[in-house]
Amino acid sequence: MxxxxxxxxxxxxxxxxxxxxxxxxxxxxxxxxxxxxxxxxxxxxxxxxxxxxxxxxxxxxxxxxxxxxxxxxxxxxxxxxxxxxxxxxxxxxxxxxxxxxxxxxxxxxxxxxxxxxxxxxxxxxxxxxxxxxxxxxxxxxxxxxxxxxxxxxxxxxxxxxxxxxxxxxxxxxxxxxxxxxxxxxxxxxxxxxxxxxxxxxxxxxxxxxxxxxxxxxxxxxxxxxxxxxxYEVFSQVDKLEQMGLTVPAVTKIFTGLKKRGFDLGQNAYTIEQAADVLLPFLQRGGTVHD
Amino acid sequence: MINGIALGQYFPGQSVMHKMDPRIKLINTFIFIIAVFIPQSWAGLLMVILFVLFSINCSKIPGKTILKSFKPIIPIILITSLINVFYTQSGTILWKWWIFTISTGGLNKAGFMAVRILCLIVGSSLMTYTTTPTALTDGMERVFSPLKVFHVHVHELAMMMTIALRFIPTLIEETDKIMSAQKARGADMESGGLSQRIKAFIPVLIPLFVSSFRRAYELATAMECRCYHGGEGRTRMKQLKMQGRDYSAIAVMTVFVGLLIASLFVVPPVL
Missing domain, CATH: 3.40.50.300 (P-loop containing nucleotide triphosphate hydrolases)
Known part of the structure; x- marks a missing residue:
């Protein structure tokens, strides 16, 4: 077809x-x-x-x-x-x-x-x-x-x-x-x-x-x-920035967190997703994995 | 389609003629237009042809582009040639039918006129090829500034022309955009009779008018915000200054006109 x-x-x-x-x-x-x-x-x-x-x-x-x-x-x-x-x-x-x-x-x-x-x-x-x-x-x-x-x-x-x-x-x-x-x-x-x-x-x-x-x-x-x-495209922050583009602000925060040692395991590109990922993380008291 | 229109047909380049003072180019073009009508013999016309070729060489404009500028004037040349062929009856008669006569004299004159018009068009279009529209109006303002004595608002007229020229590409772009948008909604502007086609342009013209007025208001506000208040006491960023090449251009033009006038006395007129 x-x-x-x-x-x-x-x-x-x-x-x-x-x-x-x-x-x-x-x-x-x-x-x-x-x-x-x-x-x-x-x-x-x-x-x-x-x-x-x-x-x-x-x-x-x-x-x-x-x-x-x-x-x-x-x-x-x-x-x-x-x-x-x-x-x-x-x-x-x-x-x-x-x-x-x-x-x-x-x-x-x-x-x-x-x-x-x-x-x-x-x-x-x-x-x-x-x-x-x-x-x-x-x-x-x-x-x-x-x-x-x-x-x-x-x-x-x-x-x-x-x-x-x-x-x-x-x-x-x-x-x-x-x-x-x-x-x-x-x-x-x-x-x-x-x-x-x-x-x-x-x-x-x-x-x-x-x-x-x-x-x-x-x-x-x-x-x-x-x-x-x-999500695939927005995970390639460096490549996008080379082309004069950027990623959503939330994604930037997540990349920044990762650089500082908080690997949350998954990326987020909307506020809702970020909340879904961050909330359990914070409830665990800020530790990366249980 | 709309890009096909040669508007302010400036052709970017770095030649002597591009760098020449626009005032000199204007004045020289004006003199040239008159000078083309001086010669009355093929010898004189040959000088004009040589002068045009020399100028093309100075401008470094490719021959192809020059040839393109012929296109719109072909009908004019054809019509004038036809009229000349049938109106002039001298020399031997070659062909005759009803009221139409073709004579050697007629052919001679038709050819002479055709070449003359071609030289006129090529010579004067060299100016628009080598001068940006803004430089051109700048030059005009200066050339016509003596008219201020007669209370002609030279600066305001020049400013209006500059703005008009500046907005031609913008409006063309806008027209293109609106046309595309209406075509995307199925507007059909390429088929149908004349009245249908005119009707088909309403969806383009109305938005275009509306946005032209919007732009005019915006521009007026922007100009006032920058304290524009007409030509009085206004200085310029780019001062026009005569250079060696400009004086040579004047000299070449003077010699050319002198030779043409001399040819009138030396060679007998062709017609």
Whole structure:
């Protein structure tokens, strides 16, 4: 059986043949399975954004392939729009793409382009709005009257309403306060459970990644530097720091404890895990093993 | 698609022409544009061609890039050539049909005009190739500063141009982003009739307008925070200073124009 989404030797060169030529992606081969929840991290300019824009056919590879259900998405360039409905993508600061007269119409823009019936559009818009907790009376307002956080959620709902199989988000929490961040992350997870879809999201916040992602993809200089379970990736502190990245603050504390002779046997990357490990340890009176 | 537009087609380099004072480049380009229309004979035009080739050599811009700048003007050249071919009737007549006549004189003139336009475009585009937009407006501000006597707000105009130029790449980037975002939601901007295509741009234009206004407000605030209050008493970080190469450029230009004018008296006009 073929994987859900796969790239083979994906390479992208910007401005080929000009003095500004830059290789943004270098032979990226990676596989995402149905139901994956992947956090993508990498230094600025590591090729994350370029990479995700290939997955729904917004950028065409210079070399290599993107396979959805084992089929090359560029096999028939005229069908590329259909790919974009299956692989939904939310850009950075998506609130700047709102344009319709009402929030309802804006969320309906995607489904409308899919050519589905009015009834189904309404159903989908309401469903997406409820996932991101936009109240019904807001739907008839102009998107420009909403608050920053509401705008962001409305824009995300606009992509959710297309009900894509793969849901990609580029820094969905950038510029939000902690409460807003958590809300959006929870809503993304809620969407994933509801649709049983695959979610990829780019983030600079290791805490967000640790909280939500099951797997982590680390990009560095246009290549895949690491790809694995979250705990595996976050256990390689030195390697991450070499790439200008970091690990969640909690993980840093655990590494520090280990250096000082308190080997707790296991690592933690969220506050909850840390509590689970530290509490018994403290109850034992601070000894490493019984 | 949008990257194909050559905007402020600056081509980075370290050549003599890149380092030249933008004021001199501006003035020389202006003189050159007039000078191209001086010669009335192929001999004179040959001098212009040689001068352009010499300038290209000084700028170290690859020939391929120069050739690319021809592309948008090909239709203009074709149209003017056609008009010239059919409007000029002198010499021997080669072909005649209904009201259309092709004569040797017409062909001669059409060729002459075509070469002239090509020289004009290449010569003047060398300036934009070798000068960054900011250096260019800087030079303009200085060249036009005598107009202050007539209460022309030279500094403010130059500042507006600098800001406009500065924001072109930003806006292009923004347009690209919004277009990608709308395409990701299934917007179709590449097919359909004209009215459909214009409609398809609404989802791009509205967010673009909104963000342009936002940026304008932000920039105005940022400028005021840094105490910007117009050109009065404003000093510059980069002082323009004439160097040896700039004086040589003036000298070369003077000799070139002198030769062109002399050719008018020596060689009989072609047309």
């Amino acid at each position: 073929s994987s859900l989404l796969e790239t083979k030797g994906l390479t992208h060169v910007y401005g080929e043949g000009t003095p500004f030529e830059k290789k943004a992606l270098d032979e990226v081969s990676i596989t995402f399975e149905q139901g994956d929840l992947v956090g993508i991290i990498g230094h600025t300019g590591s090729g994350k954004s370029t990479f995700i824009q290939h997955l729904n056919g917004l950028l065409k590879p210079t070399a290599g392939q993107v396979l959805l259900h084992g089929n090359d998405i560029w096999a028939n360039p005229k069908q590329i729009r259909d790919i974009r409905f299956k692989v939904g993508m939310v850009f950075q600061y998506p609130e700047y793409q709102l344009f319709e007269e009402t929030v309802y119409k804006d969320i309906a823009f995607g489904p409308k382009n899919m050519g589905i019936s009015e009834d189904e559009i309404e159903q989908r818009v309401k469903k997406a709005a409820s996932i991101v907790h936009l109240k019904e009376d807001l739907l008839q307002k102009s998107p420009f009257e909403l608050s920053g956080g509401e705008k962001r959620r409305a824009a995300i709902a606009g992509v959710m309403a297309m009900e894509p199989e793969v849901f990609i988000l580029d820094e969905p929490t950038a510029g939000l306060d902690p409460k807003g961040r958590n809300q959006i992350l929870d809503q993304i997870c809620a969407y994933r459970e509801e649709q049983n879809s695959t979610v990829l999201f780019v983030s600079h916040s290791m805490e967000d990644i640790a909280k939500v992602a099951k797997k982590v993809l680390v990009m560095h200089k246009g290549k895949v530097a690491m790809y694995g379970q979250t």
